[in-house]
Amino acid sequence: MMASRPILHLRYILPRINLKYSTAIQPSEVIEGKQETADLKHPDYFNVRNLFTVNDLFEARVHYGHKIGSLDERMSQYIYGNRLGHLIFDLDITAEYLRQALNITAHTAYRDGVILFFLRGAQNAHIVEKAALECGEFAHTRFWRGGIFTNANKQFGEATRLPDLCIFFNTLNNVLIQHTAIRDAAKMAIATIGVVDTNCNPNLITYPVPGNDDSPVAIQFYCKVFKSAILLGKEKRKEHHNRNKQ
Amino acid sequence: MMTKKSWNVIELLSKYKFWRNSVCTFSSSGEDSNITKQAVNVAQLETKEVGKAMKAYLERAREHDEFMKQQNYEFQVGKRHLANMMGEDPETFTQQDIDNAIEYLFPSGLYEKKARPHMRPPEEVFPQRKAAEFDETGRPHHFLFYTGNPNFYKLLYDIVEQINHLNKYEDSMLRKSNKPDPNLALHATGFQWLDQHTLEKKLVEEISEKNYNSFINAMERLQSLPYSYKAKEFISAYQKPLMSRTDLSDIPKLQYDKEGRAFITVYECRRKDAKGYVTIKSPGKGKVTINNNDIRYFHDVQSREQVVAYLDGDLNVFATGAGRARRVGH
Structure with a gap:
């Protein structure tokens, strides 16, 4: 049973974060050969840090977890504590993980990666599909036929390019079973970002984002920020292309 | 801990050919679907190499075109031959004439019409192939491509869009305390939803019975909304009128x-x-x-x-x- 504060305390994390960002590195246009490209070593090239604040997370109810009894032990490091039997996420930790995830999303979009949005559940599926449509990416919110990644040539009847990044807005099919696509993406070495609630297993996910994965408000919030990150990446790509052409 | 891991992945990725190659020029190649137009699309790239998926597709498309060309040629020859047999002018020999000739030359008592001998243009006989579903970089055109049934799920998406739109409209009308016009209300009688086979043809996709049922449920939900007449055009595209429709109210006068x-x-x-x-x-x-x-x-x-x-x-x-x-x- 989860009772005390998590092992990974904020006071150990914050100095590291401050150190990383206090050097005030300005986004620089690195010249690779003759062509301009986004700097992969820059901590925040697309300025995704400013897409949201911790208060935005709070207002989107990202901090709500499930009841204590359903806790997956692997999630305990992201939890602040519990209130009235419900677990509460530490939003400072969540914010850092989300920013990392947004950064990788923007970089993938910049390099014309195929990004696939996932979510199971009828209530929020439309929000996710709409977000994917609006940023020119892809969505899969329906029943997962086995083998879409692992047996793609048979499934689509021809050689098919698989996504380069999968974003899971929830990682569970129902309260117990994890989405098969997480396992399949890991098998095919496809990077994954996953919003993991307190009852989820974050182990197979490349970039876990601890947070509430049930409320429509929260899903709307995630969709908004990921959409913005993708659009930032694409915009930058266009800009660089125009400049490189000249 | 986490930070270290993620940067390592980025560095690894940057070593991939694909990631390096992708920084290059754009082209404004024709984009037909309006879906992708809505978004900031930067997918059309002039990559030096065409993707594997596209190469395979182009090869298959070429084979299919050749096959159809051959079939078309054979059909034209057969048509002329048939016209000569029937003593008609091959230039003005229509499909109706062909059907009549076949019926005369190969009379069949088979009940099922599809089982009777026929001669039709190859475009009708061989199933239509879907056009390439992705561009030169292998990036799919349709945003629901990975579901395997993109057209069907797009239809469900559109229905939900319509429902949301009508709900919003209803709210705005309630605020003005307006009521829906009872004269314009849509009637379910006299119409039926497209059957599974017709819908499959319309969407060029196979639809499972479960999916078809969810389509019917969604459409009925849409139609039951008080302002459903606002979406009449959308709804009627998936309905067909019943042929033996009787208007009981029309009683002849004495x-x-x-x-x-x-x-x-x-x-x-x-x-x-x-x-x-x-x-x-x-x-x-x-x-x-x-x-x-x-x-x-x-x-x-x-x-x-x-x-x-x-x-x-x-x-x-x-x-x-x-x-x-x-x-x-x-």
Whole structure:
């Protein structure tokens, strides 16, 4: 049973974060050969840090977890504590993980990666599909036929390019079973970002984002920020292309 | 811990050929779907190499085109041959003529029409192939491509969009305390939803029975909304009118003869393959005329009883067709 504060305390994390960002590195246009490209070593090239604040997370109810009894032990490091039997996420930790995830999303979009949005559940599926449509990416919110990644040539009847990044807005099919696509993406070495609630297993996910994965408000919030990150990446790509052409 | 891991992945990725190659020029190659137009699309790239997926597709498309060309040629030759056999001009030999010729030359008693011999243009005989679903970089055109049923799920997406739109509209009307116009309300009678087979053809996709049921449920939900008439165009695209639709409200009006007696004549009365036209006059003396005979035209008592059952006036009938009992039904 989860009772005390998590092992990974904020006071150990914050100095590291401050150190990383206090050097005030300005986004620089690195010249690779003759062509301009986004700097992969820059901590925040697309300025995704400013897409949201911790208060935005709070207002989107990202901090709500499930009841204590359903806790997956692997999630305990992201939890602040519990209130009235419900677990509460530490939003400072969540914010850092989300920013990392947004950064990788923007970089993938910049390099014309195929990004696939996932979510199971009828209530929020439309929000996710709409977000994917609006940023020119892809969505899969329906029943997962086995083998879409692992047996793609048979499934689509021809050689098919698989996504380069999968974003899971929830990682569970129902309260117990994890989405098969997480396992399949890991098998095919496809990077994954996953919003993991307190009852989820974050182990197979490349970039876990601890947070509430049930409320429509929260899903709307995630969709908004990921959409913005993708659009930032694409915009930058266009800009660089125009400049490189000249 | 986490940070270290993620940067390592980025560095690894940057070593991939794909990630390096992708920083290059754009082209404004024709983009047909309006789906991708809505978004900031930067996918069309002039990559030096065409993706593997596209290469494989182009090869298959070329093979298919060659096959269809051959089939088309054979069809044209066959058509001319048939026209010569039938002694007609091959230049003006239409598909209808071909069908007639085939029916004449190869008479078939098979019940199923599809099983009978036929000769049709190859475009109709061989199934239509989907066009390439991705661009040169292998990036799919449709945002639901990875679901495997993109057109069907896009339809469900559109239905939800319509429902959300109508709900919003209803809210705005409630705020103004307006009510939906009852005259414009959509009626479910007289129409039926496209059946599974037709929908499959329309979407060029196979649809499971479960998915078809969810389509019906979603459409019925949309139609049941108070302002569903706002989405009439969308809804009617997935409906078809029932052919034997009868308008019960349209009752023919009475006419009056010289003596002021009301009468009504109903033409084209059908009962199985018996036909007739019936005139009833009221008030009358109960005089019955059937094909210029009286009620004894019918031999059985049952038929006679049926004729006079609700009669209140004179009756005049001209009936033809098989079976006397059937004629009673008029």
